[in-house]
Amino acid sequence: MIPDKAPPFGTIVFDCDSTLSAIEGIDELASEKAEAVAELTNLAMSGLVPLDEVYGKRLEMIQPDRAALERVAARYTEELIPGIREVFRVLRAAKKRVAIVSGGLLPAVIAVAEELGVDAKDVYAVGISFDESGRYSGFEADSPLARSGGKLDVLQEIAAQPGAGPVALVGDGITDLEALPAIARFLAWGGVVHRDEVHERSACSCDGPDAREMLRYLLSESELAHYAAAEPKT
Numbered sequence: 001m002i003p004d005k006a007p008p009f010g011t012i013v014f015d016c017d018s019t020l021s022a023i024e025g026i027d028e029l030a031s032e033k034a035e036a037v038a039e040l041t042n043l044a045m046s047g048l049v050p051l052d053e054v055y056g057k058r059l060e061m062i063q064p065d066r067a068a069l070e071r072v073a074a075r076y077t078e079e080l081i082p083g084i085r086e087v088f089r090v091l092r093a094a095k096k097r098v099a100i101v102s103g104g105l106l107p108a109v110i111a112v113a114e115e116l117g118v119d120a121k122d123v124y125a126v127g128i129s130f131d132e133s134g135r136y137s138g139f140e141a142d143s144p145l146a147r148s149g150g151k152l153d154v155l156q157e158i159a160a161q162p163g164a165g166p167v168a169l170v171g172d173g174i175t176d177l178e179a180l181p182a183i184a185r186f187l188a189w190g191g192v193v194h195r196d197e198v199h200e201r202s203a204c205s206c207d208g209p210d211a212r213e214m215l216r217y218l219l220s221e222s223e224l225a226h227y228a229a230a231e232p233k234t
């Protein structure tokens, strides 16, 4: 039996890549250094590099500079999924706390948060640093989000915050599903990529493609009647 509780929820958390935005940030970065990243993938596939090291090694190879992060930020916001602005407008109206938890790089994920009206303090992603000329100088190696199982830690932290209430998480990947023990409901979002393994292991599953279809899994019937029926402002 897959654990699942019905709304209302106090906090709604979203993954970023392939959930809020149709792109994978790391793929965008890697496209500029495709050869180096392919080489790393080969090392990982042949077992020469442990999987948890891949995050850092991949960044070492890509060496994303400040300008590259700005390009990813722009791509993230250009590729926001249809209806997602309305979803965030409704959740705000319903007084839900909303957070973004991502294994992506913080400066780019912050751009998505700004676009959707999410406070920067409610964005959990992996920090990156640059030198004075904007060149890559390292990433937040101790971030739980740079290793497998890390989303569970972060969701536990969010769920334990005062006033968090029951937490729902929307995501597309196995790393999102790993947070199941910390949350009341996981909504498998297949609007960008439908991963069978994730959807089969989820009590709630939705393929969109319009993000507004998420709302009926995230709000109670009375909340839906009050807030989701309101006139869209866009």
Ligand SMILES: [Mg+2]
Residues within 6 Å of the ligand: 015, 016, 017, 018, 019, 171, 172, 173
């Ligand atoms: Mg994702």
